Amino acid sequence: MDAISVTNLTKTFAGGWSLFRGRGHEVRAVRDVTLALRPGETLAVVGESGSGKSTLARMMVGLEKPTSGDMRIAGKDAAALRAEGPRAFGRVIQYVFQDPVSSLNPRKTIDAILDPPLRLLKGYDKVRRRARMKELMDAVQMPANTLERYPHEFSGGQAQRIAIARALAAEPRIIVLDEPVSALDVSVQAQTLLLLEDLRAEFKMSYLFISHDLAVVESISDRVAVMYSGEIVETASAEQLFRTPRHEYTKRLLSSAPRLKPPGRGRLEGG
């Protein structure tokens, strides 16, 4: 059974309705996407801005409602999950946002931020919640005194660790990571990737990893799906995709990525 399987998923944003011009034109953010995330694997979705990858991710965690198509999360129909209420989604699938600082409420301490998933999704009592928060801080390698502090006291990398801890709190089987490292400095980015990989192995989760950075994707994913203007143009194992890209757009993406040491290629020539 796949962790996530979507078939012909489409999301259309209706244009604004105006009194004088009637309905504005529609935007098809995601078109006919068919995708499967296998249990225990990391599937990367790669694309540039406006390719619809974030909309796809938001649909999978129930923050957006698909216009049409079929979506099954951990074997359950997403529509059925939605009917069960907002908590049903949160128990099986969680989300890590791109900007860790804005995903943490600036007026709450870290323990107040970690409390709701433990209380509402897991139904733990007070003592158990407290113990669990300490475990979570351990898991993301943050000191225990983190809990009493406010988000602005942490750097971007630390804030992202806290955000990851919040996602882990619900003990989900699947985590959707939306550009989790692109707002971080390179050295912090590397450490965060390593942490994510270790956590996935430890808690036996599946990752859907959204990114625009091919090198990052290659280092963490098993399979890669390339998205271009709302459609998935190519899906392949990471190794295969980076060695022999088939689609024109994938080739262009790969050749555009700046390289530290250009293999057998001169420096960029003026054009």
Added chain:
Amino acid sequence: MSTQALEVGPPKDSGQSRTAWRLLMNNRLAAAAFYIVVLIVIMALMAPILPLHDPDTTSPANRLLPLFSEGHLLGTDHLGRDVLARLVWGTRVSLFVGISAALAAAFFGSLIGLVAGYAGGRADNLIMRGIDMLMAFPYILLALAIVAVLGPGLLNALYAIAIVNIPFFARNVRGITRGLSHREFVDAARLSGKSHIAILTTEILPNVLPIIVITMSTTIGWMILETAGLSFLGLGAQPPQADLGSMLGQGRALLFTAPMISVIPGVMVFLIVMGVNLLGDGVRDALDPRLRAGALSRPMPVTRIERPHVPEPDETAKASALAVTGLETSFEQGGGREVAVKGISFTLRKGECLGLIGESGSGKSVTALSILGLVASPPGVITGGAVTIEGRDVLSLDETQIASFRGGKVAYIFQDPLTTLHPLFTVGEQVAEAVRAHQPIDRVGAHEKAVELLRTVQIPDPEQRARAYPHELSGGQRQRVGIAMALANDPDIIIADEPTTALDVTVQAEILRLLQALRRDRGLALLFITHDFGVVAEICDRVAVMRHGEIVEAGETATVLGDPKHPYTKRLIACVPIPGQGRAFLDAIRALPSADTDRGRGA
């Protein structure tokens, strides 16, 4: 801080509220207003225990006694009632009504605003159009209509004033809530299993509350004035009850024979309203995080320069396109100075591209801005070093001379052209303006030059695109416009601060190619600030690695990247995943000795 006042600041701890209090007291008008308001409130509260006459006892024998009469300090009115007693009791009533109305309006207005802002869509539209309808009536007319329906009386006046002021709060709060409800922490709370009501009350409300308090403090004055207005018209307090408005109303008939009877409550209304408004302004200024950070104070045209000694540029510096010698830039912070750039030196040769690379907080952008004194002052101060362009120390020149360098000999390209381009002018006009800033050329000529520049940066169909507004262009095209503006006056040096960071990789490659071609064709020297080693490898001849305000390593790009000497550089390069490395990358990271990788603020 780049965003609006409603931007949620860090939570206030006791230290911050102490600063807010000090800021409030530093504002002399606000401090005076504070004492006046406190005095009046105490007086009103103590009315029952003060040795006053009964405000409602008439005594026709003593009517219209003048000021300072025995037993009646402020005289008596046309029915012989003690004016002082009526003033104190009247103030009490007016304050009570004003404050209650403010609280009621704030409560209901905020509630409506929160719901409308959070629900969005059709509900928002319906609610806000209703609020707009309330606002469309002149407020006094609306209040009159409400009182006319409910009947005259103090309580009804209170209702009327509260209702009239609801739109004010609703609109304010709705706007802020609208912004907050799209924030990621709200989505995160929803995924944590919180219900909509819980999200509104525990996630959004705490962030809106300061704004509600500030709005209230600035509107209480109005409410008191409006209460007085209704009572003046005979629709508020009913005789014999005294309030400031009705006292004014009754005094009006005697304005010429006994002016003091209306002047005294008038002065009181004036004192209260002025006091509350000034205090409210003071509170707003003290709580606004932007004001506290000094961000709203206008920066000086050139960064403040306080150099104890000025290094003499040597021959290499004079021969270079740009030489920075021992540059030190600090930021003033609560009395002390924090050094952001710690005496760095580098040279940029003619026609060369030098990369300045570092992580966030390394001081690379401050260095770039310091070169032409563009660091905002306050809080920035250049505390040492020299910047040599064409053999002259730029930092010794006067303001107009430095300004003539900007966009002339030296041009900047910034990260996000959407924030540096003006949204209300076409890109053609903006490029033409950059041309006219330094060249005596007429409008038509400047426009032609602008189109020419747009063609140079390879914008397709430049005549047409010159008429486009910034938001009509893609990110890559906007950055091309930014480059065109930088080229407007044939600069010798371009300082590019993360010019491709906001762009997609395919677009980034195009922009880098363009910069490279321009550099070759025009012999430009390029100072390229970035955090991306890949970009450095593509475009830079030499690179300097910055960390904590210092250059830790500099040299030819191939040498530094291929064989880094400094451990920090080594570590940074090891942290960049290389295409083709695959999962081996993470194993390499695991093998790295643990270090202080997670330090430093922001990322």
